[in-house]
Amino acid sequence: MKKCGFVSLVGRPNVGKSTLLNSILDVKLAITSDKVGTTRNAIQGIYNDDDSQIVFVDTPGIAKPIHRLNQILNKKAYANTDAEIILFLVDISTGFGKGDEYILNQIKDKSSVKFLLLNKIDKIKKEVLIKRITEIKEKFDFDEIIPISAYKKDNIDTLMKCIKSYLKEGEAYYSEDDFTNISVKFMMSEFVREQVLRLTRDEVPHTVACYTEEYREDDKGVYVSVLVVVDRDNIKKMIIGNRGSMIKEIGTKARGEMEKFLGKKVYLSTYVKTIKNWRDRDKYLLELGIKEEDE
Template sequence: MKSGFVSIVGRPNVGKSTILNALLERKISIVTEKAQTTRNAIKGIYDDGEYQIIFIDTPGIHKAHHSLGKIMNHDALDSAKDVDAIVLVVDASRKIDEGDMFINESLSKNIPTYVVINKIDLVRIDQAQDIKAKYQVLYPKAKILEMSALENFGLDTLLNEIKSIIPEGPRYFDQDAITDKDSSFFVSEVIREKLLNLLKEEVPHNLAVRVDEIKHKSESVMIHATIIVDRDSHKGIVIGKDGKRIKAIGTKARKELEEYFQKRIFLELFVSVKEDWLNNPRILKELGYK
């Protein structure tokens, strides 16, 4: 059998999690139109009997303004160290800037690298050629591939390229494993995704979701979760007028979790203010951000 680890890295919002989900043909990692949706390195396990490839989805590398951001950057770069290949995802519609140069300086030059020019659906052919040429200069040894993860274009090519360099190795995870994260992690991420989708810019970046209890019954699952915000005013925003917003968030999360567990879900959401939790090591640890 052939097996190995492949890290998916890049700036925020370029489509890393979308690519992971598309490669594995299921939702492992949440996707939103907001930057910094992914906060943890998440492994998605591809296994076709012949190959087991462990893809690591990572937080977008960005200029960090608080401890959580620094942890996220560190996690992302750390995940790209001892791997068999790096998939660097870039947004075809964005110009190369200093953030891209920082990533260029940070990544190991000795690991086989694929630069995936994603969102190719958003640009003209000449623009695509132009950005490809620029990245070939930045990554002389890398293979540059075009992709539209949204339109399912280029994923097979990437997978086949990766297979061509994956070495002989053991099956690291059970054949039917799909991720290294447990269902409690998925529950908190689904709730956070709904929050990100229903809230405006500033609030979602400063909140976290902690699952306090999951009780499995024969025909249903009871879930208690706490939404942690970092200031009082955000609590009101999350709850909304007459509790309307939190109700909408709960309904959306519950529907998706019913699909996932194939059971009826009873979801209770609480909101708790913990000032400046994004800089509090104890709370960050408690929330699983290390």
């Protein structure tokens, strides 16, 4: 018997949920970027050690729905708040804002244990942090409040100990070799989308989806082909770049991440295609793996 349970990560876009998931698991499972709305799927990362098995669920950041895409993302974020513990992350370097309060209101009646994680403490002075903690404590009631830096892996040990203290012993849900619910094909498309997010300007990321069309392996390495879908031709031009320089850089960096993840040589090809209004068309949301049949 081990201490077992589901722990979901919830919060506004860009507060560092995916960075925290990767830091806890010590593997890059979820892509991260400084653009709002990086994560689009609920990604499970399974943490195993001698005395526990904890399933962490990273969720898309919750933001105002404008497109059908955002509606689906919000739904995915909330669908995963039925966990034993909810880790509610805020970016404490910018403070506890209206967007955070909005989400807190949505989760406050859930029966889960609620931790408030004050992330990005590496970006502020200690005095500011203490002042902000005092203000939050006066206003809200959390089971635990823990300051962390997901990026610098600061205070993650304390967080893990604290999580374990709330979990009960039970039968493990997964075998010890399982570490995620997502497929390798999905990971490959995400590594390409990560570089698109990181290397292009703000207006590009939301209009892009990536899809792995081919994944095969032989004794020389792994062959991956990823389709990059955009909704306007001028965005396509930006992604391809001057004489293909941008798509080349995206490909090189994504291939590096794939090789790190797989531990094998990767041959990557990428194609860019325009599909008008894909974010509002269920057919493409389905085809691109963002929407599921019953949503």
